[in-house]
Amino acid sequence: MTLRVLIVDDEPAARRGIVRLLQQEPDIEVVGECGDGEAAVVAISAHSPDLVFLDVQMPELDGFAVIESIGSKRMPAVVFVTAFDQHAVRAFDAQALDYVLKPIDPERFRRALQRARSHLAHPDDGFVRRVSEALKSIDRGELQRFPLRLAIRSEGRVRLIDIGEVDRIVAAGNYVEIHTGAKQHLLRETMASLESRLDPQCFVRVSRAAIVCIAQIREVQPLFNGDFVVLLKNGAQMNGSRRYRAALDVLLR
Numbered sequence: 001m002t003l004r005v006l007i008v009d010d011e012p013a014a015r016r017g018i019v020r021l022l023q024q025e026p027d028i029e030v031v032g033e034c035g036d037g038e039a040a041v042v043a044i045s046a047h048s049p050d051l052v053f054l055d056v057q058m059p060e061l062d063g064f065a066v067i068e069s070i071g072s073k074r075m076p077a078v079v080f081v082t083a084f085d086q087h088a089v090r091a092f093d094a095q096a097l098d099y100v101l102k103p104i105d106p107e108r109f110r111r112a113l114q115r116a117r118s119h120l121a122h123p124d125d126g127f128v129r130r131v132s133e134a135l136k137s138i139d140r141g142e143l144q145r146f147p148l149r150l151a152i153r154s155e156g157r158v159r160l161i162d163i164g165e166v167d168r169i170v171a172a173g174n175y176v177e178i179h180t181g182a183k184q185h186l187l188r189e190t191m192a193s194l195e196s197r198l199d200p201q202c203f204v205r206v207s208r209a210a211i212v213c214i215a216q217i218r219e220v221q222p223l224f225n226g227d228f229v230v231l232l233k234n235g236a237q238m239n240g241s242r243r244y245r246a247a248l249d250v251l252l253r
Contacts, residue, residue: 003120006047007033008040008066009081018053018081021172037061038202042158045151051116053100053248056082069147069209071197077119079112108172146199146227150178154187161185163202167216167232169194180233204248206230206240214251 005028009015015033022028031047034040037058044052044066056063060244067075079098098119149160165180171191178185187194195205205211212230219231226242241247 002027002029002030003051003117004029004047004049006031006040006043006049006052006076008035008037008043008052008058008063010035010058011055011236014055014081014104017104018109021104023108025113035068037063037066038160040066041149041151041160044070044074044076045153045158048121051077051079053079053081056080065148069149069151071147073193077116146202147197150185150187152178152187154186159185163198166203166214167234167240168236169203169211170238179236201251204244204251206238206244206248210238210240210243212238217252220248220252 007015007018007022007030009018015035019030019033022030031041031049034043040052040054041061043049048110052064054063061069063078068079076078079100081100081102081104083102098115100109100112104116109207124160146163148163148188150163150166152159153169161180166178167181168179169180169191170177172186174190175186175188176191176194178187191205191208191211195203195211198211202214203211203238204214206228212232216232216234217230218233220228220240223229223232226245228240228242228248229247230240230248232238
């Protein structure tokens with residue numbers, strides 16, 4: 001089985017070193033290289049690699065923010081690349097996370113790669129939870145739990161939509177429509193899956209088919225039997241059902 005690998009590091013020398021080491025592995029295909037976190041989000045969405053060598057420290061969007069932007073259900077297996085000291089590295093290791101320390105030791109690199117192969121052979125749904133725990137243990141502060149951008153894939157291209165631009169989300173079969181003012185973007189994901197990735201302090205579900213940005217709500221009008229209508233600041237109207245009214249009321253207090 002060939003493993004498709006993406007390399008993400010803001011240091012060109014580090015990327016070249018990883019490429020050289022991977023060229024010695026017959027089961028590896030390098031599908032791309034990225035020099036920053038935003039490019040990594042796009043490349044992961046576009047290429048769907050099996051494994052990502054991911055730098056921890058990068059400007060703007062670091063390695064952990066990349067994971068959060070992609071989402072736990074869609075994030076490939078990860079081998080972290082880090083310049084943290086040995087104490088911090090032990091914190092990663094204690095959580096059964098893969099890592100290589102800069103400067104990269106070839107033998108340690110091969111062990112990390114083998115650990116990644118084992119992870120792919122026996123997938124572990126607790127991966128992102130352990131990432132969060134390891135991050136806290138090295139005193140980096142709280143992990144950003146919710147993505148700052150959504151990756152929209154269309155016609156071979158990937159567009160990043162800032163969460164702050166989204167005013168409402170509407171179900172459309174196996175897709176959801178992401179509305180940003182007069183524009184809309186189609187994302188292949190269920191409402192339940194996307195809702196689980198959104199900050200509940202910023203977005204609220206008002207019906208089975210609709211999620212709205214709380215900051216964009218201008219007015220809530222009651223209807224019969226507990227149903228209601230949500231009016232947004234841009235003039236859009238969303239029908240809400242009584243099943244979701246209690247959660248909305250709590251957030252609007």
